[in-house]
Amino acid sequence: MKFTIDKSNFLKVLQRIQGIVEKRNTMPILANVLIEASGGKINISATDLEVFIKDSSVANVTEEGSVTANARKLFEIVKELPDNSIDISRGKDEKVTVKAGKARFNIMGLPSKDFPVFPAIDDTKLEAVESENLKEMIDKTSFAVSTDETRYNINGFLLEKEDTRIRMVATDGHRLAFIEKKDMKGVASAEKEGVLLPRKGVMEMRKLLDEKEGSFFLGVTEKSAVMKKDDTIISVRLLEGEFPDYKKVIPKDNDKEVLADRSNLLHSLKRVSILSSDKIKGVKFIFSNSNLTVSSSSPDIGEATEEIDIEYGGEDIEIAFNARYFIDMLEAVAEDKVRIALKDSLSPGFIRPTGNDEYTYIIMPMRL
Amino acid sequence: MHLDMNAFFASVEQMCNPELRGCPIAVVGSAKRTVVTTASYEARRSGVKTGMNRYEAKKACPSLIFVIGDNRKYIDTSARVLEILKNYSPNVEAGSIDEAFVDLTGCASLFGSAEGVARSVKEKIRASLGLTCSIGIAPNKLLAKLASDMKKPDGLVVIKEGDVEAVLRDLPAGELCGIGHKLTAHLASLGVRTCGELGDFPASVLRERFGIIGERLKLMGRGIDNSPVVPIGEEEEAKSVGHSTTLPKDVSDKEEIKRYLLKLSEMVGNRARGHKLKGTKVCLTLRYPDFYTFSRQRSLQQPSNDTKVIFNSVLSILEGLRLRTAIRLLGVSISDMTKDSKQMPLFDYERRREKLLDTLDSINDRFGDFTLTWATLLEDSEPASGVISPAWRPVGVKRVNVR
Numbered sequence: 001m002k003f004t005i006d007k008s009n010f011l012k013v014l015q016r017i018q019g020i021v022e023k024r025n026t027m028p029i030l031a032n033v034l035i036e037a038s039g040g041k042i043n044i045s046a047t048d049l050e051v052f053i054k055d056s057s058v059a060n061v062t063e064e065g066s067v068t069a070n071a072r073k074l075f076e077i078v079k080e081l082p083d084n085s086i087d088i089s090r091g092k093d094e095k096v097t098v099k100a101g102k103a104r105f106n107i108m109g110l111p112s113k114d115f116p117v118f119p120a121i122d123d124t125k126l127e128a129v130e131s132e133n134l135k136e137m138i139d140k141t142s143f144a145v146s147t148d149e150t151r152y153n154i155n156g157f158l159l160e161k162e163d164t165r166i167r168m169v170a171t172d173g174h175r176l177a178f179i180e181k182k183d184m185k186g187v188a189s190a191e192k193e194g195v196l197l198p199r200k201g202v203m204e205m206r207k208l209l210d211e212k213e214g215s216f217f218l219g220v221t222e223k224s225a226v227m228k229k230d231d232t233i234i235s236v237r238l239l240e241g242e243f244p245d246y247k248k249v250i251p252k253d254n255d256k257e258v259l260a261d262r263s264n265l266l267h268s269l270k271r272v273s274i275l276s277s278d279k280i281k282g283v284k285f286i287f288s289n290s291n292l293t294v295s296s297s298s299p300d301i302g303e304a305t306e307e308i309d310i311e312y313g314g315e316d317i318e319i320a321f322n323a324r325y326f327i328d329m330l331e332a333v334a335e336d337k338v339r340i341a342l343k344d345s346l347s348p349g350f351i352r353p354t355g356n357d358e359y360t361y362i363i364m365p366m367r368l
Numbered sequence: 369m370h371l372d373m374n375a376f377f378a379s380v381e382q383m384c385n386p387e388l389r390g391c392p393i394a395v396v397g398s399a400k401r402t403v404v405t406t407a408s409y410e411a412r413r414s415g416v417k418t419g420m421n422r423y424e425a426k427k428a429c430p431s432l433i434f435v436i437g438d439n440r441k442y443i444d445t446s447a448r449v450l451e452i453l454k455n456y457s458p459n460v461e462a463g464s465i466d467e468a469f470v471d472l473t474g475c476a477s478l479f480g481s482a483e484g485v486a487r488s489v490k491e492k493i494r495a496s497l498g499l500t501c502s503i504g505i506a507p508n509k510l511l512a513k514l515a516s517d518m519k520k521p522d523g524l525v526v527i528k529e530g531d532v533e534a535v536l537r538d539l540p541a542g543e544l545c546g547i548g549h550k551l552t553a554h555l556a557s558l559g560v561r562t563c564g565e566l567g568d569f570p571a572s573v574l575r576e577r578f579g580i581i582g583e584r585l586k587l588m589g590r591g592i593d594n595s596p597v598v599p600i601g602e603e604e605e606a607k608s609v610g611h612s613t614t615l616p617k618d619v620s621d622k623e624e625i626k627r628y629l630l631k632l633s634e635m636v637g638n639r640a641r642g643h644k645l646k647g648t649k650v651c652l653t654l655r656y657p658d659f660y661t662f663s664r665q666r667s668l669q670q671p672s673n674d675t676k677v678i679f680n681s682v683l684s685i686l687e688g689l690r691l692r693t694a695i696r697l698l699g700v701s702i703s704d705m706t707k708d709s710k711q712m713p714l715f716d717y718e719r720r721r722e723k724l725l726d727t728l729d730s731i732n733d734r735f736g737d738f739t740l741t742w743a744t745l746l747e748d749s750e751p752a753s754g755v756i757s758p759a760w761r762p763v764g765v766k767r768v769n770v771r
Contacts, residue, residue, distance in 0.1 A: 148669040148670055149669055150669045151669075171714065173714055173715060173718060174711055174712075174714055175714065176714060244717075248716065280710075280711060282709075282711075320710070346712070348714060362714065364711070364713060366709070366711045366712065367712060368710075
């Protein structure tokens with residue numbers, strides 16, 4: 001195998017796959033990229049066995065073939081190379097030779113036949129997707145996904161379809177984000193009973209969605225979800241397990257309704273939570289007539305309190321929340337005002353940006 | 369000032385039962401394979417030592433009388449001793465169940481010299497409890513403890529600021545509290561035998577060999593110790609919660625080991641929950657019959673005090689081990705503690721779990737440990753050894769409930 005490639009092209013594809021490469025090194029070959037050269041282009045693949053990513057770039061291929069090499073090292077080398085043109089060839093004993101100008105590197109490789117096989121993609125299942133909608137859905141739910149690997153059933157996004165509505169739901173067991181789009185194109189393949197998309201894979205898809213031009217294709221099969229844009233393909237293995245019954249936790253009888261300015265609330269919470277103790281940003285909320293008092297205290301540092309004007313006419317409620325959970329949501333929406341609906345100090349709170357019924361956010365309070 | 373109750377458990381038993389007075393007695397645990405926790409001075413004269421098993425003890429002293437320890441008596445007596453000490457200073461630290469540190473700084477104008485206070489304390493303990501103690505008075509805790517160790521029973525030793533160097537010069541380093549067998553051997557391999565030698569030893573070598581405690585070792589050799597007396601109730605947050613038990617007989621059957629582990633996990637979980645603490649690391653300790661002891665730990669993704677989470681984690685550690693022989697002792701502990709966050713779970717099934725544990729704990733607190741428990745534990749009729757650990761404290765999470 002032998003090819004010559006433009007540095008910027010090579011760097012772009014190498015950068016894209018960095019997020020996927022396995023860092024824990026359970027299987028040495030997962031730390032490598034697979035490079036396949038044929039017919040005027042190279043294909044680059046990486047996987048952690050959960051997420052598969054493939055990309056390609058034009059190259060001047062003089063000898064077809066394939067190699068694998070450490071993804072991180074290769075990326076670091078290419079990044080630092082001075083020259084615009086890079087020669088890659090396969091040396092003895094699976095070694096990969098990188099040459100540019102007067103610099104020369106020999107990187108240990110592993111046989112490319114040992115590299116995991118990229119899952120077959122059924123192009124007929126792929127549909128053009130409204131990327132702006134999909135981006136919004138991911139951005140308004142991703143922060144709520146659990147990062148606790150032992151809770152595999154909430155380690156990702158629930159994507160489900162009901163009639164013409166597409167929903168994305170994420171939770172970490174303390175809060176839940178829920179977004180629904182009507183008549184959205186490109187997700188027809190989503191199952192009614194819903195599929196669980198792993199966090200890491202979706203975040204890779206999200207990065208891809210940032211590319212401006214071109215169209216995006218999405219397909220969901222029994223085992224995997226696939227996103228394709230030009231030559232880039234991301235295939236994500238679906239999570240197994242049952243997502244908790246989220247409909248049950250959406251409160252129906254929260255009759256104490258508050259209207260608050262999003263930006264005011266956001267910044268007050270950011271300030272006040274500086275003085276809440278521990279990792280968990282516990283903040284006390286006291287809702288009274290037209291006024292919300294948020295306060296925090298920690299025995300070793302001090303205490304903070306701030307008052308915010310709100311629209312509220314009900315009876316006083318005292319309730320505590322992890323401010324982080326509020327801040328995440330308030331930062332993810334753009335509307336000027338948010339509506340908070342509460343029941344009592346021990347029941348989940350319901351928050352929604354005004355004038356937008358697509359998005360729902362639920363937070364479980366802390367014990368006072 | 370450091371106070372050490374002489375042969376505490378044995379003396380309390382002798383005090384409570386006049387027939388035992390003057391006799392060689394040994395306080396033991398209630399389990400079948402228990403060891404001597406305390407021997408009376410009469411028994412010690414015949415060579416009975418703490419840690420001997422019944423057979424060894426009886427061999428050393430054929431007339432020895434075994435008394436099964438009654439922890440409630442000791443806890444009660446310990447509390448009374450601490451009350452007496454609190455009459456002299458607010459800064460009383462419970463070192464363990466039978467020892468205490470008292471900071472007498474600034475008390476001279478009220479009670480006279482420290483030595484006078486010590487005599488008065490000894491007299492009060494003798495008059496109201498009928499027990500003797502050894503007291504050491506020195507400029508810091510390290511030396512006070514050393515001083516109280518110098519004369520037993522019924523001693524009173526004062527180490528004055530100016531005498532420190534003379535006292536320590538030829539004292540074996542292992543006599544200092546905090547320098548155990550292993551450390552003594554390590555030091556000996558560096559040619560350090562006495563405190564004097566330790567104090568003169570280059571700090572850089574000690575640091576290299578022992579890490580951060582190296583510098584402290586040198587200071588200890590010079591009799592310097594700046595640790596404060598920590599009043600009862602103001603101790604730092606517990607760093608770990610753990611329970612261990614010597615099994616009634618060596619066990620190699622995994623199912624049986626698992627049963628003990630479940631029991632220990634419940635004891636740990638119950639105590640942590642009672643103090644609203646959660647641990648992020650779970651540790652399993654095993655001891656082979658040859659006393660080779662080792663621990664393995666595992667991190668949890670989320671801090672927990674749920675018996676089931678602790679148990680599952682301990683099990684997964686066990687699954688990863690190949691046991692060389694049968695097991696003599698098992699221990700379970702959680703560490704890397706955080707305060708229970710008060711964050712309520714969103715999902716009903718998790719809230720039910722919290723409620724279940726709450727209910728379980730409140731029933732057991734009221735009617736006794738293990739009143740309501742796992743069915744698998746019912747086969748286990750052997751009572752726990754019921755020996756008080758040295759980490760016992762009168763208040764807080766280190767107060768283990770004992771029968």
